[in-house]
Amino acid sequence: MTRPGQTTAPLLDVRDLTVEFRTSEGVIKAASGVSFDLNRGEIVALVGESGCGKSVTAMAILRLIDDPPGRITDGEIHFDGRDLLREPIETIQAIRGDRIAMVFQEPMNSLNPVHTIGDQVLEPLHLHKGLTKSAALARAIALLQSVRISDPARRYGDYPHQFSGGMRQRVMIAMGMGCVPDIVIADEPTTALDVTIQAQLLELLKEQVDRQHTAMLLITHNLGIVARYADRVNVMYAGRIVESASADDIYDRPSHPYTIGLLQSVPRLDRPVTEKLVPIEGQPPDPLDLPPGCPFQPRCRFATDVCLREDPPLRRLDDTHEIACWVDV
Amino acid sequence: MTDAVTTVVSIKPTALLRQLLRHKLAAIGLVIIVVLALLTALAPVLAPYDPHAQDLYNVLSGPSPAHWLGTDNVGRDLLSRFLYGGQVSLLVGVCTIMVAAVIGIVLGLVAGYLGGAIDAAVMRITDAFMCIPPLIFVLIIAAALGPGIHNVAVAIVLFGWTGFTRIVRGQVLLVRELPFIEAARAAGASPIRIMLKHILPNTLAPLLVTVSLSIGGAILLESAVSFLGIGVQPPTASWGKELRTGLNYLELAPLYSIVPGLLITLAVIACNFIGDGLRDALDPRLRGDNR
Amino acid sequence: MGRFVAVRLFHALIVLIVVVVLVFIFARLMPGDALLVAVVSSNIDVDTAKAVATLRAQYGLDQPVYYQFFRWLTDFFIGDWGESIGTGEDVLDMFLERLPVTLQLFLWAAVWAYAIGIPIGIVGALRRNTKTDMALTTAALIGVSIPAFFEALILIYLLAVLLPIFPPSGFVPFGDDAWGNIMSMAMPGFVAGTGGAGLIARYVRSSLLEVMRQDYIRTARAKGLPESAVVRHHAMRPAMIPVVTVIGLAWTGVLGGLFIIEVIFALPGLGRMTVDAIFQKDFPVIQATLIVASLNVLLVNLAVDIVYGYLDPRVRVQ
Numbered sequence: 045m046t047r048p049g050q051t052t053a054p055l056l057d058v059r060d061l062t063v064e065f066r067t068s069e070g071v072i073k074a075a076s077g078v079s080f081d082l083n084r085g086e087i088v089a090l091v092g093e094s095g096c097g098k099s100v101t102a103m104a105i106l107r108l109i110d111d112p113p114g115r116i117t118d119g120e121i122h123f124d125g126r127d128l129l130r131e132p133i134e135t136i137q138a139i140r141g142d143r144i145a146m147v148f149q150e151p152m153n154s155l156n157p158v159h160t161i162g163d164q165v166l167e168p169l170h171l172h173k174g175l176t177k178s179a180a181l182a183r184a185i186a187l188l189q190s191v192r193i194s195d196p197a198r199r200y201g202d203y204p205h206q207f208s209g210g211m212r213q214r215v216m217i218a219m220g221m222g223c224v225p226d227i228v229i230a231d232e233p234t235t236a237l238d239v240t241i242q243a244q245l246l247e248l249l250k251e252q253v254d255r256q257h258t259a260m261l262l263i264t265h266n267l268g269i270v271a272r273y274a275d276r277v278n279v280m281y282a283g284r285i286v287e288s289a290s291a292d293d294i295y296d297r298p299s300h301p302y303t304i305g306l307l308q309s310v311p312r313l314d315r316p317v318t319e320k321l322v323p324i325e326g327q328p329p330d331p332l333d334l335p336p337g338c339p340f341q342p343r344c345r346f347a348t349d350v351c352l353r354e355d356p357p358l359r360r361l362d363d364t365h366e367i368a369c370w371v372d373v
Numbered sequence: 374m375t376d377a378v379t380t381v382v383s384i385k386p387t388a389l390l391r392q393l394l395r396h397k398l399a400a401i402g403l404v405i406i407v408v409l410a411l412l413t414a415l416a417p418v419l420a421p422y423d424p425h426a427q428d429l430y431n432v433l434s435g436p437s438p439a440h441w442l443g444t445d446n447v448g449r450d451l452l453s454r455f456l457y458g459g460q461v462s463l464l465v466g467v468c469t470i471m472v473a474a475v476i477g478i479v480l481g482l483v484a485g486y487l488g489g490a491i492d493a494a495v496m497r498i499t500d501a502f503m504c505i506p507p508l509i510f511v512l513i514i515a516a517a518l519g520p521g522i523h524n525v526a527v528a529i530v531l532f533g534w535t536g537f538t539r540i541v542r543g544q545v546l547l548v549r550e551l552p553f554i555e556a557a558r559a560a561g562a563s564p565i566r567i568m569l570k571h572i573l574p575n576t577l578a579p580l581l582v583t584v585s586l587s588i589g590g591a592i593l594l595e596s597a598v599s600f601l602g603i604g605v606q607p608p609t610a611s612w613g614k615e616l617r618t619g620l621n622y623l624e625l626a627p628l629y630s631i632v633p634g635l636l637i638t639l640a641v642i643a644c645n646f647i648g649d650g651l652r653d654a655l656d657p658r659l660r661g662d663n664r
Numbered sequence: 665m666g667r668f669v670a671v672r673l674f675h676a677l678i679v680l681i682v683v684v685v686l687v688f689i690f691a692r693l694m695p696g697d698a699l700l701v702a703v704v705s706s707n708i709d710v711d712t713a714k715a716v717a718t719l720r721a722q723y724g725l726d727q728p729v730y731y732q733f734f735r736w737l738t739d740f741f742i743g744d745w746g747e748s749i750g751t752g753e754d755v756l757d758m759f760l761e762r763l764p765v766t767l768q769l770f771l772w773a774a775v776w777a778y779a780i781g782i783p784i785g786i787v788g789a790l791r792r793n794t795k796t797d798m799a800l801t802t803a804a805l806i807g808v809s810i811p812a813f814f815e816a817l818i819l820i821y822l823l824a825v826l827l828p829i830f831p832p833s834g835f836v837p838f839g840d841d842a843w844g845n846i847m848s849m850a851m852p853g854f855v856a857g858t859g860g861a862g863l864i865a866r867y868v869r870s871s872l873l874e875v876m877r878q879d880y881i882r883t884a885r886a887k888g889l890p891e892s893a894v895v896r897h898h899a900m901r902p903a904m905i906p907v908v909t910v911i912g913l914a915w916t917g918v919l920g921g922l923f924i925i926e927v928i929f930a931l932p933g934l935g936r937m938t939v940d941a942i943f944q945k946d947f948p949v950i951q952a953t954l955i956v957a958s959l960n961v962l963l964v965n966l967a968v969d970i971v972y973g974y975l976d977p978r979v980r981v982q
Contacts, residue, residue, distance in 0.1 A: 155883065398802065
């Protein structure tokens, strides 16, 4: 959806995305009716607790959801004049790594242990840009350099297990940015790393993004990262977007009870030290057994009758701020 | 064996059984083995004739209403011989593995938990035993000890413990570093108590799989040894031995050799199906424990 | 990598020593005096007791056990493996004469096993839980479960008796008649291979399934690789690693299988020789066979460990 006042179409336009998973105990709607967009050069964050559907949404954009057990059952994803959900898989494969790249969380395993990191960085270059291995070699080494891997020519032939977690993630970034994508999707890029490394890596990512005017979809549960790096924020809960606003607005004028609760439960430097942290009561809902009406309602201080019966749609608060809530807080 | 489950799994018997039955092949295996066990166990009731009763006027006759599978080279009813023979084949398979398992578990627990020189010694000996091809091993021991099915059983046990020792030791190595073992030790539990009460239950998962698969292996071994002529002595029957004798009359009475061969194959397939099913049922990832 | 190999070698050496001791004990366990049998069956009219005593001295069996052990060990290393008690032939010669037959059988078996096993495993993994997969899994399990002698029986009956395509038994050396050699090896090789094929298929399948679940496969897809390239370039190599180790573990089974197939098909190989020797309590032959077989197993396992270290860079660090 273009926002009022915006003249160009967004780079990526996700509408009503719904992803279901079939399990032995029933069908889970991991994402339901998710809509947001992304403009060139913007950093948009998808924020939420574990299990809220943000990673699933990100993976759905590149159709990386394993089927079975998952399935994209509804929605449209517009990119470059096409609906990615309706294109043949070959088109998507051509886009992956080239126009839209993904940087994953780093458990030990996102890099292939039996191939050198050099070969893995080189692979998208060879695949999408048609560079021969030798031509791509120089470029790959330059990429490793740009992510601050020291002695890149030598380390090119090393294996993933010879790198630390932080360095592996830099390699992932190099791999993702190699073909100068229009969009990079970063799924919890720093969650598995030490706090000090996290900062370095995010700066690196931002630098890459700024330099090439790439758009970034940043998936995270860390509100601190969001505050510093994101231009716009979408807060997700139980598979839905519950609030969408600029980063400033989210922090200054949070309007959805969940967002308010999140911000109150996180320590902030601009508040008195003695102010108490207020946790959100209750547990995230069981995706197999969602409560009737608004999914947040059992934990919501402001819940009214209608909240118990009807699932609120997204509504505008102003030009750039939307919430999915019946109540005006 | 590289099959060691890499996380510790707790087992609930009824849930396990249900999960197992959902696995189609394992369910088939279970049915087959139960049917075979029942048929052979009820041999005294089901067998139409005494398996030793000869009838020299009726040698190598084909299937007939009187003898459903025909008769052997001295006129004994084949159906009865196969039913009784099954007792030998199946019992040897199960009993030898049970004993071998106990030995193997004890050694594996001790080696894994106590570590150090004891562990090294036990493992090198286990490796050495496992260097020798099982069939040759069993043949030599059985030949050394003399004819008879009991010596074959002893021989199988003497080889069978090695697999269990390896698996149990592997699991013990995983389990003994876990915090709750540390806690038990701090609370003053003796090594034996820790081994039996805390470590052993957590090694059950791969153990069950190994037991099931090993029983199939033992049945194969016994039949191979009996086929070669060591093992059961006449006039007792076992499936392997009958197959051997039947081989001589392959053209005259093909059922004489084909039926026991089929029975052995079915029994072993069943054990393998069940073992596979157990392995899948006990794999924590396939159960969806970490979604 | 060097240290890795050295440690393995050391372990193997210790195991070898234990095996040697075990073998010595086993072979001597034979009751029933082979010498007595040899004398009596030779039909020469002699004073039996004296003849046996002479033979005993000749074989050094009147010496204390540890002396025998030491003597035998040193003899073994210089190539003197003694004489067969039954036939008096030099054991080493017997070995060398029969080795080629067993080697051929092994080669055939290996080719069948991999040629059938790997594709079945791959297809089963890529079509998991479909009817194809269940059929293939069942076929693989049958291959593993069916006793070699039964499978041989069926094949012999169908392809040698009913339809006389292959010879039911016997061996034709390659030098004499190349085609005859192939025909005589076809069935035994196939039977020997099917057990291995089943095992390999199962391991390939489970290993490939495991690998396909890994995060780096997802990364490969995210880079835009078509699915066939993802499997071929990113999944196959890590998946084959456990399959290599399976070879090591199953090796003893492979050898045992070869031996019994030689007996069934009357191939003049090492297996037949061993089984005959066991029945005749011919312990020089038994000893030699056990040592060679165990040495073979140890070497194969060592080789597997080394290849594993080569395939999986992570292991080399140990």
